[in-house]
Amino acid sequence: MENAGGTALAIVLVVLIVFVIIVLVRSVRIIPQARAGVVERLGKYQRTLNPGLTILIPFVDRLLPLLDLREQVVSFPPQPVITEDNLVVSIDTVVYFQVTDPRAATYEIANYIQAVEQLTTTTLRNVVGGLNLEEALTSRDQINGQLRGVLDEATGRWGIRVSRVELKAIDPPHSIQDSMEKQMRAERDRRAAILTAEGTKQSAILTAEGQRQASILAAEGEAKAAILRADGESQAIQKVFDAIHKGNPDQKLLAYQYLQTLPKLAEGSANKLWIIPSEVGEALKGIGNALGGTTGEAGEAATLFRDAPAERTQP
Numbered sequence: 001m002e003n004a005g006g007t008a009l010a011i012v013l014v015v016l017i018v019f020v021i022i023v024l025v026r027s028v029r030i031i032p033q034a035r036a037g038v039v040e041r042l043g044k045y046q047r048t049l050n051p052g053l054t055i056l057i058p059f060v061d062r063l064l065p066l067l068d069l070r071e072q073v074v075s076f077p078p079q080p081v082i083t084e085d086n087l088v089v090s091i092d093t094v095v096y097f098q099v100t101d102p103r104a105a106t107y108e109i110a111n112y113i114q115a116v117e118q119l120t121t122t123t124l125r126n127v128v129g130g131l132n133l134e135e136a137l138t139s140r141d142q143i144n145g146q147l148r149g150v151l152d153e154a155t156g157r158w159g160i161r162v163s164r165v166e167l168k169a170i171d172p173p174h175s176i177q178d179s180m181e182k183q184m185r186a187e188r189d190r191r192a193a194i195l196t197a198e199g200t201k202q203s204a205i206l207t208a209e210g211q212r213q214a215s216i217l218a219a220e221g222e223a224k225a226a227i228l229r230a231d232g233e234s235q236a237i238q239k240v241f242d243a244i245h246k247g248n249p250d251q252k253l254l255a256y257q258y259l260q261t262l263p264k265l266a267e268g269s270a271n272k273l274w275i276i277p278s279e280v281g282e283a284l285k286g287i288g289n290a291l292g293g294t295t296g297e298a299g300e301a302a303t304l305f306r307d308a309p310a311e312r313t314q315p
Contacts, residue, residue, distance in 0.1 A: 026058040031066065036102040038064045048102050067105060071098040071163060074113060078171070079121050085132045087176060092168035093120050095151070101159025109158045116155060120165070123150045133172060140167050 030053055031037050037049035040062045049063070056063060074097070078090040095116055099105045109115050127146045128136050136143070147165040155162055 023058045027056050029054050029056060029063060034069050035066045036069055036099075037066050038102055038106050040064065045103065045107065064106060067099050067102045069099055069102075071096055074116065075168065076117050076120060078169070079124060081125050081128045083128060083133050083136055084130055087133050087172060089128070089133065089136065089173075090169075090171040091124060091128065093124060093147075094166045094168050095120055095162060096164040096166075097151075097155065097160050097162045099159060100161050104157065104159030112155070112158055112160055115158065116151065116160070116162070119151055119154055120147065123147055133176065137170055137172075140170075143167060 029037070029049070031049050031051045033051045035051060039046045039049060039056065041057070041060055043062075046061060073094060075092070075094045078092050080088050081091050082088055097116060099112075105112055124143075124147060127143055131139060131143075144165050144167060148162055151162040151165060
């Protein structure tokens, strides 16, 4: 009897200890950072637990699953959307949202992630349905802004704040993609042809401008060279003229120099014709007198040269 009573007492103590442990476990809860818990007392909302240590009444208070208060990112699968020009495009969306009111997120909506997805799909179809394909491809910022505004307004009463909506991809039909690629290739070819023509034009203009400048500079150089040569010849003639006048030559010296110059006129294969002036006779006459020849011989030579034709050809 005593053994049976001791065994029963031990069982009672064990059960009591287990009960106390269970009560302590259900009474003391620790809420992590960036989490929130909703407490129901006898099935009714009682309070929202903040991060830290909290005490609950066992079997009276019930803690619902904790809610994540951090910003969450949800990527939704591609959705078919019809544009204004009756083309079906597939659009992937990414939504950034954050739970701001745990009570409203728990009691105002059954599944807020699914609600955000459906609301995003319907809003996206409304926004893109008013745009053609080109506007839909080039107006992502506008579409993102409109989606965010509609979603943030609709999810505000659910205790959710939509901070950002992004269109991850917009995929038009394959036939449209092929047409767009052909159009882009044609546009690139056209721009390349235009750039090539512009380059050829500019090259021709620069070449012509360079040739013109070179011709102008060459002409200016030739003109300056001719002027310098003329100035040099003028100065040379002036110096010779001055030297002759300073030397005061007589008629005999001039006649002798003239006779020495005559053979040089006939030199060269290009000289087919040379002229003997009529004054040569007078020069010969003066030379004859200077050399002591008779007056008759000098006069005869002068007469021969004077009566000779004015033009003689070179043998």
